Amino acid sequence: MSNVSNALKQYLKFGISCLEAGNSGSFSSLSEIDVDRAINLLSKFNNAVFIAEDQGQEENGLIVETANKFCCDTSGQVLREAFRLDAKQFIKASADQAEIGLKEILAVLEDEREKILLVITSLEEFAKDERLTKLLQNIVKNSSVPILGTTTIGGFRQLENKTDLAGFLQFILSEKVPQKNKRDKSVLVIGATSLFGNAVYNLFSREYSQVRGTGFSKAFSLGFDKLDVTSEEEIKKYFSKYPDFDIIVYIAGEADADVAEKERDRARILNIDAVSNIARHAKNCKFVYISSEYVFDGSTGPYASGSKADPINYYGRTKLQGEEVSLKNFFNALVVRLGALYGYNGPNDKKTTVSKLIAGLDMLEPLKADNVQIKHPILLEDAARTLLKLLDHEAAGIYQVNGPEGLNKQEMAERIAAVRKEVNGRIFSYPIIGIEQAAVAAKPPNTHMVNVDTPRPFNEGIRFLLLKQKAFKEKENHGY
Numbered sequence: 001m002s003n004v005s006n007a008l009k010q011y012l013k014f015g016i017s018c019l020e021a022g023n024s025g026s027f028s029s030l031s032e033i034d035v036d037r038a039i040n041l042l043s044k045f046n047n048a049v050f051i052a053e054d055q056g057q058e059e060n061g062l063i064v065e066t067a068n069k070f071c072c073d074t075s076g077q078v079l080r081e082a083f084r085l086d087a088k089q090f091i092k093a094s095a096d097q098a099e100i101g102l103k104e105i106l107a108v109l110e111d112e113r114e115k116i117l118l119v120i121t122s123l124e125e126f127a128k129d130e131r132l133t134k135l136l137q138n139i140v141k142n143s144s145v146p147i148l149g150t151t152t153i154g155g156f157r158q159l160e161n162k163t164d165l166a167g168f169l170q171f172i173l174s175e176k177v178p179q180k181n182k183r184d185k186s187v188l189v190i191g192a193t194s195l196f197g198n199a200v201y202n203l204f205s206r207e208y209s210q211v212r213g214t215g216f217s218k219a220f221s222l223g224f225d226k227l228d229v230t231s232e233e234e235i236k237k238y239f240s241k242y243p244d245f246d247i248i249v250y251i252a253g254e255a256d257a258d259v260a261e262k263e264r265d266r267a268r269i270l271n272i273d274a275v276s277n278i279a280r281h282a283k284n285c286k287f288v289y290i291s292s293e294y295v296f297d298g299s300t301g302p303y304a305s306g307s308k309a310d311p312i313n314y315y316g317r318t319k320l321q322g323e324e325v326s327l328k329n330f331f332n333a334l335v336v337r338l339g340a341l342y343g344y345n346g347p348n349d350k351k352t353t354v355s356k357l358i359a360g361l362d363m364l365e366p367l368k369a370d371n372v373q374i375k376h377p378i379l380l381e382d383a384a385r386t387l388l389k390l391l392d393h394e395a396a397g398i399y400q401v402n403g404p405e406g407l408n409k410q411e412m413a414e415r416i417a418a419v420r421k422e423v424n425g426r427i428f429s430y431p432i433i434g435i436e437q438a439a440v441a442a443k444p445p446n447t448h449m450v451n452v453d454t455p456r457p458f459n460e461g462i463r464f465l466l467l468k469q470k471a472f473k474e475k476e477n478h479g480y
Contacts, residue, residue, distance in 0.1 A: 298444025339402025
């Protein structure tokens with residue numbers, strides 16, 4: 001895809017007003033972030049699927065905007081022109097032409113000399129045909145044919161249950177640009193001093209008109225309200241003082257599985273009981289509960305949001321119960337299950353798997369890292385932006401976000417070392433040794449979840465982290 005990235009980018013940015021077939025997903029516009037993410041995912045994973053809002057019926061085909069005029073690109077003429085460097089065929093495969101689409105796809109796949117882009121509109125309708133679903137699974141897993149698809153939020157819900165397919169598709173939840181500079185809503189981030197809470201607070205402060213944050217031990221020093229969520233009396237007082245939030249994001253729970261295993265009462269209070277207490281005193285709000293991949297046992301992924309949850313440690317059980325309490329007590333509550341978070345807010349960040357590996361690479365000795373458990377790491381900024389997009393789409397229920405790549409700690413360390421060499425010129429000249437790492441809590445072997453919105457790949461996330469860390473240190477050294 002590298003030869004056609006620029007052509008595709010121009011086509012997506014200036015050509016497509018919407019990708020529509022029947023009740024398919026459509027776009028009034030594609031943001032710069034959407035376009036860049038599509039290019040990135042197509043180049044690395046050979047597929048990208050846009051999730052957009054439900055809109056009215058349009059004529060089948062690609063709706064193309066040129067010089068303020070709209071036309072249907074049913075023949076693929078515009079797309080072929082955009083891909084003239086690399087693509088010889090355009091296949092429009094929509095649900096109402098499934099038989100034709102199937103025959104065309106098979107014919108082209110048999111001729112390995114052809115280079116095509118497969119555009120599938122209304123992907124959820126297309127995938128209702130089991131033959132086409134199996135064909136798509138084969139293309140996604142075993143072929144070099146790039147796929148660009150569209151669906152809706154409702155269509156995504158249908159697709160994610162086909163985990164053998166959806167688990168390997170790279171979904172892009174479309175950006176919704178607010179009419180005003182900021183969204184006119186009041187937001188409370190409970191746990192804004194936490195690693196993820198701070199990232200959410202920073203993003204939401206730029207995107208919403210009114211944002212408050214709470215913390216506990218570090219609250220005042222970081223400029224947040226102090227709130228002890230383990231005390232119902234303190235919760236009652238807080239919401240008596242600030243009663244009218246439109247959105248409450250709860251990120252104050254215990255997030256360390258080993259700590260939760262040792263301090264069970266505290267983990268239960270933070271991850272479950274506090275939510276019940278907030279529900280009694282915070283009324284008429286959109287409640288968001290941040291959950292975890294650890295609700296799954298990790299033996300049978302990829303997991304859809306509706307897959308059987310069967311946690312194997314106490315932390316996972318508290319998060320699952322926290323989900324249930326949230327969905328039961330708040331109307332249209334949103335639960336977001338996250339993979340392993342990493343990123344950089346500042347030098348006082350809580351340690352993560354990635355930050356510990358970076359610290360290990362600073363040591364002048366071999367680095368030992370677990371090579372058993374597979375994690376799907378996700379950058380803080382990407383997870384926070386997906387949360388923003390879910391709220392923009394008025395999503396409710398359970399959605400999942402984890403990294404697009406499954407890696408054990410040894411593999412992460414090897415990749416971090418390679419990226420550090422590129423970014424900082426730092427070379428780690430010692431071996432990175434794979435071991436089976438002991439832990440207090442049982443850890444699920446591989447909690448690969450179906451993503452509603454695919455974050456950037458690990459190497460790019462690490463590059464972003466290191467550059468951000470470098471800029472912070474340079475600013476600090478110059479006394480800014």
